[in-house]
Amino acid sequence: MPKSDERSIKAPHRLAFAALLTGTAALAFGAWLVRLADTGPVAAAFWRVALAVPFLLLLTRAVGQPLRWPGRTLFIAIAAAAFFFAADLAAWHLSIRLTKLGNATLFGNVSSFAFAAWGLWLVRRWPSPMQALALLLAATGSVLLMAQSAELSAANLRGDLLALLAGVLYGVYLILVERARATVEPLPLLVLASSIGAICLLPAALAMGERVMPHNWTPLIALALLSQVVGQGLLVFAIGELSPLVVGLALLTQPAIAAAIGWSVYGERLGWRDWTGAAAIGVALLLVRLRPAPAEPT
Numbered sequence: 690m691p692k693s694d695e696r697s698i699k700a701p702h703r704l705a706f707a708a709l710l711t712g713t714a715a716l717a718f719g720a721w722l723v724r725l726a727d728t729g730p731v732a733a734a735f736w737r738v739a740l741a742v743p744f745l746l747l748l749t750r751a752v753g754q755p756l757r758w759p760g761r762t763l764f765i766a767i768a769a770a771a772f773f774f775a776a777d778l779a780a781w782h783l784s785i786r787l788t789k790l791g792n793a794t795l796f797g798n799v800s801s802f803a804f805a806a807w808g809l810w811l812v813r814r815w816p817s818p819m820q821a822l823a824l825l826l827a828a829t830g831s832v833l834l835m836a837q838s839a840e841l842s843a844a845n846l847r848g849d850l851l852a853l854l855a856g857v858l859y860g861v862y863l864i865l866v867e868r869a870r871a872t873v874e875p876l877p878l879l880v881l882a883s884s885i886g887a888i889c890l891l892p893a894a895l896a897m898g899e900r901v902m903p904h905n906w907t908p909l910i911a912l913a914l915l916s917q918v919v920g921q922g923l924l925v926f927a928i929g930e931l932s933p934l935v936v937g938l939a940l941l942t943q944p945a946i947a948a949a950i951g952w953s954v955y956g957e958r959l960g961w962r963d964w965t966g967a968a969a970i971g972v973a974l975l976l977v978r979l980r981p982a983p984a985e986p987t
Contacts, residue, residue, distance in 0.1 A: 705930035709939045712923025717946035719916040720793060721954065723785050725908035729899025730782035735890035736909040737778065738883040741917035745880045748922070754874040759881075763869065767878060770865035771885035773858050778886070779893055781855035788848025794947050796852035798831055798940065803860030805937030807867075819976050820934060827941045827973040833966030863928065863936070870929035879925050883917060941970050 702708075719737075726733040749756055759767065777800075784793045805824065869878055894901055903909055928936055945967040 701930035702926075705927050706935070706939075708923040709927035709931060709936060710942065712920045712927065713939050713942050714946050715915045716920035716924070716940075717943040718950065719912060719920070720785050720947065721950050722908045722912040722915070723782050726903065726912065727905055728901060728903045728909070729894055729897065730786050731779045731890060731897055732894040732899045732901040733909060733912065734775070734778035734782045735887055735894050735901070736903070737912045737917050738775075738890065739887040740910060740913035741921075742880060742883050742887070744914065744918045745876060745883060745922070748918070749876045749880060752876065754876045756877045756880055759873055759877075763872065764881070766865060766869050767873070767881045768885050770862050770869060771882040772889060773862040773865065774882060775886040775889035775893075777855045777858035777862055779890060780851045780858060784848045784851035784855060786848070788852060793848065793852045794944050795831060796849055797856045797859070798944065799853060799856030800859035800863060801937040801940040802828070803857065803937075804863045804867075804940070805934045807860075807864050807933050809934060823938060823973040823976040826969045826976070827938050830966040830969030830973065831941050831944050833962045833969065863933075866925055867928050867933060870925065875922065875926040875929060879917075879922055883921075938970075938973055942974070945970055 723730060723733050726736075728736065746756070748754075758764070781793065781797055784797070802824070809820075866878065866882075891901075924936075927939075
């Protein structure tokens with residue numbers, strides 16, 4: 690039986706959706722923290738995963754999810770996920786320095802739709818009218834939220850393409866994690882993925898001649914704790930409990946949170962487009978969480 694069908698039978702953990710939203714909120718701080726880091730962008734990605742590993746190992750002991758050898762086949766699948774995640778981080782961090790923050794957020798979110806589409810493909814059906822409406826509202830909301838900060842121009846083209854590539858790579862990572870979560874608990878999976886990702890990212894940063902050692906560790910430690918330990922930790926947990934469609938739509942709350950960060954940190958004014966976009970994404974999440982009423986017996 691496909692894992693998505695199993696989820697339709699087995700009720701998800703009662704905290705799964707709250708964990709998903711909390712993890713997504715933590716992930717939304719990533720772009721801001723990358724800009725604050727005084728290392729190269731790929732080096733910041735290395736520190737994000739490398740600094741997270743000791744904290745994740747402590748959590749595996751604290752919550753009783755010991756790290757075990759998953760077997761050769763599963764390890765290869767996790768290593769593949771780690772490679773795509775490392776490539777995603779490298780591409781997205783580079784895009785943050787080469788284009789507007791709104792562009793990087795908007796194009797990077799293509800992964801949300803890719804993962805939602807994967808979930809629909811797994812169950813071999815077109816989206817229901819309610820699901821289609823939720824996807825349309827979420828897409829419209831994302832565009833409205835980024836409309837003022839995003840700007841299509843030749844100057845941003847390289848960064849925009851990198852952000853789009855990052856979104857595709859992240860979508861593949863989410864699919865591989867969704868498959869691995871059928872048999873691996875979230876924290877051990879994340880320890881392995883983070884460790885392998887760090888091994889991939891450090892040589893890349895050195896080969897690009899980036900500055901690796903920071904003067905100020907605060908943004909990098911915050912990036913590791915918020916984005917990797919809290920954000921990815923809760924996301925990987927939720928992926929094993931909720932459908933890809935719900936996870937994909939929840940990830941689209943990141944532009945709303947990014948807009949709130951811009952308002953609080955940089956004093957960026959929130960206009961009617963921002964509020965309308967945030968409301969559209971909120972309604973989309975409510976729609977996708979509604980279950981159709983059971984048919985009455987005839």
